[in-house]
Each structure stands twice: as C-alpha cells, then as structure tokens.
Amino acid sequence: MYQHTRLSNNSSGFFKKFKDFDYILLVCILLLGFISLATMYSTDGGKILFHTKSHFTKLIIFTLMMLAISFINIKFWFLTGYLFYILTVVLLWWTYLFGIKSSGSQRWIDLYFINLQPSELMKIFIILCLAKYFHRMKVENINSIYTILTSLIIIIVPMGLVIVQPDLGTSLLIAMSGIVVLWFAGINHKYFIYTILGFLISLPFMISFLKPYQKLRVLTFLNPDRDPLGAGYQIIQSKIAVGSGGIFGKGFLRGTQSYLEFLPEKHTDFIFTLFSEEFGFLGSVCLLAIYAVIIYRINAIGAISRSFFAKLFCYGFAAAIFIYIAINMSMVLGLLPIVGSPLPILSYGGSSMMATMIGFGVVMSAKVHSQQSIA
C-alpha cells in the first residue's frame, strides 16, 4: 500500500501538488494578509506611506516564498533541519558580535537589502530541529538523560544568545516553541511538572535577576496606575483603545486612539489594539476565528501526515503560533506583563513574517507531501 502511494506520488507532477494544497489554510492566510494590509494602512493615518508599502512588499515576497516552499518535498526539510538550526545559531552569534544596535538592544543583522532578525527565524527552526531530533527516536530512549540533555542544549543555546541581545520576550517564545515540541515528542509529564514547579519556586529569585526596566514592566502589569504617564502609559492607552471600540468598533480609519497617537508601538506589538478599536468586539472575534481556523488546519495536516517529523512540526508550529497569539493578545489586553512579542502576520516586521511564512510553507509542504514517509 505504501508502495503504491509512493509510486502514484512520484508520477504526480506540479498540478497534482497544486491540487493537494490546503486551500482553506491558504485562504485564511491570504485573508490575514489582507487584514494586515488594511490595518497597516490605518496606522499610516489612512494614507499609503512607508509602513503600508513596506508591509505590502514583504507580504507579496513572503507569500510567494511560502508557495515556493510548499512545492519542496518535506524530505528536504527533514534533511536540512539541523543545518538551518545551526545556520541560525551562527547568525545569532554574528548578531551578538556585529549586529545593529537600535534602542538599547542588538537584534538585527544588516544584509544590505533587509535587516534580518535571526531570533525570529529561530522560533521556526528550533521546531524543525527538534522535530528532526525526535523523529527517529526509540520510545525507550525518549526519556533518557542523554536525550533530555541534548534537547535542552538545543533550546538553551539560542535562548542564551537571544537573552544577551537583550530580548527576553523572544527568547521565552523560542524556549516555549522548543518545549512544546519536546512535550509532543513524548517526554514524561513529570519533567514538565517538575520544571513548572521549579520555575514557580525560583520565580522570586529570578525576578531579582531581571533588569530594572523588566522589573518595572512586571510591577506595571500588576498595577498600571502606579505610573500612568510613564511605564503604565502603554498598557493604559491600549486598554482604553480596545475598551472604547465597543461591539462594532469606531469604524475603519476612525480609531481616535491611534490617529491621535495615543497608542504606542501601533505598527508592531500593539497592532491588535488598533484593529480592535476600529472593528470592535465582533471584528476581534472574527480575527481570532481566522487564527483559530489556521491553527485547526495546521493540526489537521499534522494528523494526516504519515511521518512523525511532519506531525511533530505541524503540532509544534500550531502550538507555537497559538502561543504567540495568546501572549500578544494577553499582553495588549493587560493580562500579562509587556514582553516584546509580535502578532503573526499582522505585526509589521519582515523577519517575523518571513519566519511565519516559512512555517506555513513547511506545513503546506507537509500537506502536499502528506503520504511521504521519511526514511
């Protein structure tokens, strides 16, 4: 049976692959792209200015890139899993040494045509790397000390390189992306429970290691009104924007909070706030529904994938996307302290979009090549 499938798969060409696309996922991604463009247009004050143009270009390039990746056999990603991971670690190291400094942190590499943020790419490649690592793992080896240590090193190395940038938010997201794969891979529950307990116990000590501005963020989260014009300003204004949106929102291009520049970081981390102000509760729920469909489709693709690698990647990627969304929204809605975490596709930022699109591409490739088994 496997033989037959493989044969028919081999005989299929370009059009067969095209037919096998997950169109629901594709439509959702394009819809998201369209929404992101409209929102970006609104952040530019209802004009086509720098952010809109730049976002549009990136959206086109990376959507094409996603489609291109879809045609690449999933096997290729299995084979290059470690390579991309190592390459990104090298880039992170490069960033540490020669990166571009901007507002106190060193996160970017100047590639002449684009300023690349390797930490964003690491969010995807760490999933790829760990998926590959656990693909062939025998059940009895999964919980061995050796495996656990190796996978922890895989997570800790990029995490450390991102923390020193310093970028606590992204490093936590990388760690979570990794940990979620470990969990799917079948590492014993008890390790996770111990880790969480250990984390909770050591929390007070860890807070003492935080940088002053990070401590301030935690304190501000606990009580935004302690400094309404300083540290608490962002979150207060963000809540005002969302809250004043109401059920139907203030209408497209009519968000006063963003127009009159009360909203901070409205292009990037706080873009949902602007969207929510203009489109209200209904719009926000629709946006969440689109994300939910995307996550559901990715999981569905994982479920029908034959290879353990593809399954691990899809589940892991879906979980990671969910985490990004959950953290971003909780942050702007005042449920979590402020950590830098973009909203996938919607937020302005090339590296983040590139990483997300690569992820979607690999998932699409897994769909197209779902019957592909990996030796």
Next chain:
Amino acid sequence: MINQSDNVVKLNSINRRMFILATAKVVILGGIISRLFFLQIKENKKYLTLSDKNRIREWKLPPIRGDFKDYFGNTIAGNFEAYQLHIIPEQVENFRYTINRIKKILDLSDKEFQKIIKKQKEIKPWETLIVADNLSWKNFSKINNHLYDLNGVKPIISISRYYPYEENYTHILGYVSQANEKDILSSEIIKDKFVQGLKVGKIGLEKSFENSLIGDNSIERYEVNAYGRRINKLAFKSGDQGKTIRLTIDTEIQKLANQLLAGKAGSICVMDIFTGQVIAMHSSPSFDPNSFVFGISQDEWQLIRNNPMKPLVNKTLSGNYSPGSTIKPIVALSALENGIINTNFTVKCTGKTEMYGQTYHCWKKKGHGLVSLRNAMKQSCDSYFYEIARKLGVDKLSETAKKFGLGKEVFGDLFNIEKKGLIPNTQWKKNALGKGWLLGETIITGIGQGYIQTTPIQLCLMTAQIANGGHKIYPQIVVDDDKKDQPKDKYERLYKNYKNIKIVQDAMFGSTNEVMGTSYRSRINDPKYQFAGKTGTAQVKRITEKDRELDLKTFEIPYEERDHALYIAFGPYENPRYALSILVEHGGNGSTTAAPMAKELFKLIIDRHSLRESIYNKRYLEI
C-alpha cells in the same frame, strides 16, 4: 516489527497530547474572548469616556468684561478692539527670518525684540506667541500689507479694556491689568476663569466688582493628539459678558471737577443729599488708566509715582486732612444740641485768647469784637469756637461728629483704600497714646485742628446730612435698582431739636451770601443756584510767632508748607438738593481757592438737575 510498535506508541502519545493541548488552547482562547467581552462590551462606557478625555481638550478664552456706565448710560469703561499680532512658531518656516521681518516692519526696539525671543523659548512650538498685544492701526495695516512675506503670522482683532474718559474716572474705577499670581491666589473666581492674557481689576471699583464684571469664558473644544497639538475644532461655546454696572456719577460734573482741579492737588465730591448718590468724585491729579491695560512702561510709571502731587492717592477717600473751619457747623450744632449755648450767646473776640497759659489766635489779628453764633460762623471767628469747644468738651463734640458720619468709612468696604479719618476723644487718646486729654487740645479741635482728621468724602456726607435737615443717608456710587438691602436707619433723625439744624443752615447761608461772609465773593444771587457753605483753611504746619509777624502771602510760602484750602456747601438754599466738599492741597485759603470752585460747580449741578430727574422718573414710567 519493533519499529512498527514503536510508532504506534509514539502516535498514541502524540495524539493524546495533541488533544490535551487543544483543550488548553480552547480554554485560553475563551479567556481572551471573555477579556475582550469585558473590556469592549461591559466596560465600554468607561473606556469611551477615557478615550474622549484623551482626545478632547477645552480651551478657555478670556471672558468679556462688563462695562461701567455713568448715570446717563454713557460708557465710561468699555471694551474696544485691540489689534494684536500672534505667531504659532511651528507654523512658521523660518522663525528667525519672520521675527526679524516683523521687527523691521514694526520698528521694535532691541529690548522688546529680546523679550519676544525669550517668550518664544518658554512656550511649546504649537502654542500662540503674542508678539504685540496692542498695535496701532497704522502698524496693524502695515503687517497686513506684508502678510505675503510673513507665513504663519496672524493679525488678530482681540477685545480689551478701554477708558474713554481717561483720567476723569481713574480714582473711582481704578484700572485693569494682567492678572498676576497674587490675584489668582486671592480669588477663586479669577482662578477658575484664568487664561493667559486675562486682565483683572487692580484697584477701585474694577477690583471691588471683579466677580460680577469678569464674565464667563468662551470655550473652544478641540480634538488633540497625544502631544497636545490641536487637530480640529469640535465646538465653540460663547460665554456671557460680565454684568454692566451703572454709577451714580454725572460725567459732565465729573469733567468739570477735573478741570477745576487741573494743575492742583485736591478733591471734589458732590452728593445728592436725599438719595446719597454721589454725583461727582474726583481726586487730582489723576492719570490715564489706559496706560495700565497693556502694562505701563517703566518711565511712565516712575513719572506717576514720583509726582509730588501724588496722583496715585485717591485724596477723596484716603486723604486724611484736618477739617479746619469746615468742622465749625458741627461744633456749633453740637453746642446747640447739648444746650451749651443758644443763639444769643456771645463771645468777645480780641484776636487772641489766653487760656491755661497758652495763647490761641483768631485768624483775624484785630479780632471780630462781640460775636454771636451766626456772626461767628459767617466770619469764621476762631475765638468764638475756642470758647464753645471749651465749654462743650471733646467727648460731646466727637459724639455729634460721629453721628454725622465723621470718623468712619463712608462706603463701608466698597473701596479697600478708604480711610477712616480720626475723631478724637478722651478715651481714644488714653488708648492710642496712653496719655490724658489736655484741655488745650479740645480748644483747637473746635477749629478743626489737632488730632482731628477727616476725608473729603466724610465732609461731603456731613454737609449733606446737615442740608437735608439732619437725616441719616447712605452714600452710594453704584445705582442700586432693586433697592433691596436698605439699611433700617436710613433717614433716621440725627438731631434732638430741628431748630438747631436750621440755625446752622442759616449761619452757613450767611457765611456765603452776606457781606463779611468768608465766601461772600463766590455767592450766586439767583435763588435757583444760591448755595450756603463754610470755608476752611487747614494748617499744615504749626504757625510760629515769627510767621505771624511776617504774615506772608500764600505764594511767598513754600508749596509744602501752604495751608490746605477747604470748602463745604449745599444748595440751592431754598430747597436744598446737593452738597459738596472741595479740598485743594496747599491751596492757601478756603475762601479764595476752594469757594470759587463751588460757584462753578453749583451752576452746572443745578442746570443738570432736571435732566437727572427725568432719568429717575423714566425708570418708574418704564416699570
């Protein structure tokens, strides 16, 4: 096979864990949606309010101040259009260039220029910089002609205070000027209505009636961005002008008072003896209050401040002077009322009286001979009054004087600068100076010298109350249409025996209208204008024996040592209606300096009486 079962185990595990995670995702998603529900639906109102608070800001504009009118409705303090020049620095491409152009066009001095530059540095770039607050029409049109070259410069027509009668009303109205920190801290209303450029009353009625004059701010509502920049205008609510206040003053008489006192230091006030309405009240020299509206220049200020005639002092209200002989009607009345004398009582005047080892001189060296009360008043015989004061005693005298309004503020607390004057008695001296009263002091009090001090407005009130037959009146300067808070004791009798009032009135008639009377030369024979009065000459410095020998003419004495000239009068004699008091500082002699002014005044006052009556009657017709 092992591989196969391995895969099954792994698949089971991953699917189970997928399911667990999916459940967690649904829960978290539910959490986020409920948070959205909470913020956007449940707390929507609160956040909408906060969002409006963010974006909407209100700007107060200076309120339009209420006018002052005279009795006949002429505006004596109003608002005029001031031509101003505003710049919003951020709207100007090249601020340096523009400001230098303006400097050239307006011909600004370097000092003024530096002031503008300094102001510009203090404000935010989108705030209005007032380059000039009161441009002449010539400069204003010049700017308008150069507007093509002055991007971002705004010629503005603003509203400002104006006093059309200039120095005529200064001491009554006072003036307005930029509100300072003290003004804001001392008044809640000013604090509430304060905006940049607000002008408030500094002295006079402008200050006393600040609360009703100030008016309401107009409010402009703007949408602003996070940096406070105005994005667009949402609404405009115009505020009401402050209340108009009508005074009892007749501008024509006020102007005449100003003319009569031109070049002199002194005071004139005129009062209706029945209503207590002040018809004129002027203190000379005065100054132009318009100079203060936009801030007075240092030079001009020094000129006013250092003028030896003290233009800043309202002599009518805050000048304490010895009343001199103008006190004599009260001394006579007091003696009559207390039964010390009657009309037949006589004193022999020899020019000087020896009493208690002191010599008291009459102004007439040769003496008046045997004088009765009527003659003593008429010729202002000092010896007579020394004698009756001695018999009367200072305590009884002060009682009568106080009854007739001396020794306390005439307008209550309407003017915060008003002085009380001083009516001494034995108790007062004990308390204030810790010494016993000397009889000699009673004697000179009888001719209005010594401790006794009165203000010109008090003398006017005293005269009015003698003229109206001895009834208490309450002087007023603001027309009080509703007449709500009438004091109970208005028109209360101030005398014991009406005859005594008549005797004093008749003596004053003699003083003005009969030969030998001190103000005989200033009389008017026409009964329509005929008035009765009493002159006064208040010594500024003690007259020494040497002075007596020299007997210098007024112009031979240094200005500061000359006597003050006073005159009080009422008229028309047959049917009295008005009383006045005149004081000329260092004017020399009451009969030669002050009394002739009364003649001029009465002519005008009586001529304008019917006009005034018609306004009064019209008010009742309208009702």
